[in-house]
Amino acid sequence: xxxxxxxxxxxxxxxxxxxxxxxxxxxxxxxxxxxxxxxxxxxxxxxxxxxxxxxxxxxxxxxxxxxxxxxxxxxxxxxxxxxxxxxxxxxxxxxxxxxxxxxxxxxxxxxxxxxxxxxxxxxxxxxxxxxxxxxxxxxxxxxxxxxxxxxxxxxxxx
Amino acid sequence: xxxxxxxxxxxxxxxxxxxxxxxxxxxxxxxxxxxxxxxxxxxxxxxxxxxxxxxxxxxxxxxxxxxxxxxxxxxxxxxxxxxxxxxxxxxxxxxxxxxxxxxxxxxxxxxxxxxxxxxxxxxxxxxxxxxxxxxxxxxxxxxxxxxxxxxxxxxxxx
Amino acid sequence: xxxxxxxxxxxxxxxxxxxxxxxxxxxxxxxxxxxxxxxxxxxxxxxxxxxxxxxxxxxxxxxxxxxxxxxxxxxxxxxxxxxxxxxxxxxxxxxxxxxxxxxxxxxxxxxxxxxxxxxxxxxxxxxxxxxxxxxxxxxxxxxxxxxxxxxxxxxxxx
Numbered sequence: 001x002x003x004x005x006x007x008x009x010x011x012x013x014x015x016x017x018x019x020x021x022x023x024x025x026x027x028x029x030x031x032x033x034x035x036x037x038x039x040x041x042x043x044x045x046x047x048x049x050x051x052x053x054x055x056x057x058x059x060x061x062x063x064x065x066x067x068x069x070x071x072x073x074x075x076x077x078x079x080x081x082x083x084x085x086x087x088x089x090x091x092x093x094x095x096x097x098x099x100x101x102x103x104x105x106x107x108x109x110x111x112x113x114x115x116x117x118x119x120x121x122x123x124x125x126x127x128x129x130x131x132x133x134x135x136x137x138x139x140x141x142x143x144x145x146x147x148x149x150x151x152x153x154x155x156x157x158x
Numbered sequence: 159x160x161x162x163x164x165x166x167x168x169x170x171x172x173x174x175x176x177x178x179x180x181x182x183x184x185x186x187x188x189x190x191x192x193x194x195x196x197x198x199x200x201x202x203x204x205x206x207x208x209x210x211x212x213x214x215x216x217x218x219x220x221x222x223x224x225x226x227x228x229x230x231x232x233x234x235x236x237x238x239x240x241x242x243x244x245x246x247x248x249x250x251x252x253x254x255x256x257x258x259x260x261x262x263x264x265x266x267x268x269x270x271x272x273x274x275x276x277x278x279x280x281x282x283x284x285x286x287x288x289x290x291x292x293x294x295x296x297x298x299x300x301x302x303x304x305x306x307x308x309x310x311x312x313x314x315x316x
Numbered sequence: 317x318x319x320x321x322x323x324x325x326x327x328x329x330x331x332x333x334x335x336x337x338x339x340x341x342x343x344x345x346x347x348x349x350x351x352x353x354x355x356x357x358x359x360x361x362x363x364x365x366x367x368x369x370x371x372x373x374x375x376x377x378x379x380x381x382x383x384x385x386x387x388x389x390x391x392x393x394x395x396x397x398x399x400x401x402x403x404x405x406x407x408x409x410x411x412x413x414x415x416x417x418x419x420x421x422x423x424x425x426x427x428x429x430x431x432x433x434x435x436x437x438x439x440x441x442x443x444x445x446x447x448x449x450x451x452x453x454x455x456x457x458x459x460x461x462x463x464x465x466x467x468x469x470x471x472x473x474x
Contacts (some may be wrong), residue, residue, distance in 0.1 A: 019472070061294070064293040085430075090246075112243075114235075115243055122435065132379055132380060216437045248404075259390050269398055275432075276436075314335070
């Protein structure tokens with residue numbers, strides 16, 4: 001946003017780039033069970049519609065059984081390799097005290113989501129995220145059933 | 159913050175919402191040894207006192223043996239399940255070169271904190287964080303003794 | 317940045333602290349294979365040159381085989397202990413479907429980078445990052461060969 005105003009006693013013009021905040025909600029359907037969804041294009045679109053060309057986009061998964069990170073979005077990593085690592089960190093069939101509390105089956109989902117974390121911050125320069133060529137933004141859904149996820153996409157910039 | 163100023167040669171009024179920055183320090187006492195503290199309410203309070211209703215809150219743990227993430231704050235996850243995952247990632251009784259450097263016993267604490275990470279960013283909309291119903295902000299203290307922790311809570315928004 | 321402007325019909329002066337955005341690229345050479353590089357000083361220097369004294373610095377690794385976090389930068393953790401944890405999470409010699417896709421050898425590098433995450437946010441107060449005394453910002457390069465890395469360093473503040 002550009003705005004002009006006069007300095008006191010001197011009618012010169014200053015151009016000030018004001019920092020703005022734009023917030024979008026991105027909705028995605030997942031299959032659960034370590035389903036990994038590429039949300040890069042939806043984030044790019046939100047940035048394009050925001051009129052912000054320089055700043056930071058913060059992505060945040062609402063809920064405690066999914067997380068956000070980046071990866072090269074190709075079938076090997078997305079369908080097998082990342083899931084294998086989280087199976088090491090919190091095996092699906094281990095005993096979880098969480099499941100005694102609620103009599104459910106997603107203790108490992110919660111633990112994996114806490115380790116991965118729900119938030120990611122990506123700089124934006126000249127309207128583009130500073131991702132690498134083989135680096136996409138992903139939601140990893142650790143829950144044990146299909147879910148509709150809400151990811152908050154908040155852009156702060158000018 | 160609202161401010162009004164005239165445009166050059168034209169006495170109309172513009173209302174501009176200016177982005178502000180407010181920083182608070184949150185102090186918590188922990189028992190160490192994977193003690194997990196729910197800091198959601200203290201963060202909410204800091205947001206309420208900031209006059210910021212839309213923006214991002216960044217939480218940052220000062221120090222290298224604790225981290226910040228989210229979870230469903232219930233006894234099973236908080237007292238057992240999350241600790242079990244970090245015991246897999248960096249077992250307490252493994253050998254750590256760090257302990258040779260300092261002759262201490264918290265090599266696993268450092269490693270776990272680096273894997274979890276010290277920072278978390280949460281969007282704020284209409285004065286409320288966009289957390290899920292069963293999603294709380296937690297400090298996980300991996301150190302081997304009770305600590306008083308400082309978490310920086312910085313809100314950028316309008 | 318300070319700017320002055322008159323209120324309508326009343327020649328008083330308002331001082332407004334405007335939020336600004338400054339972006340730098342930090343380049344580092346790494347040896348790959350879990351090489352850990354301390355980038356704290358380069359981030360501090362970028363903050364010093366930015367004229368921003370209060371705000372948040374976002375660090376983001378461009379690419380999908382390295383990540384950013386904090387640690388106490390001492391030889392034990394940096395040369396042995398952190399690598400051992402990632403060897404548990406994604407062993408170098410395990411089978412990775414990623415390597416079938418590309419006929420390369422860095423499946424574990426990708427998985428580790430996704431678990432650690434590419435971004436970190438650190439508050440800045442009075443021109444200084446709020447790091448602990450024994451807490452440094454590190455790039456962990458998981459790739460299997462030497463790389464020149466680009467880390468985006470973006471400061472939003474006043």
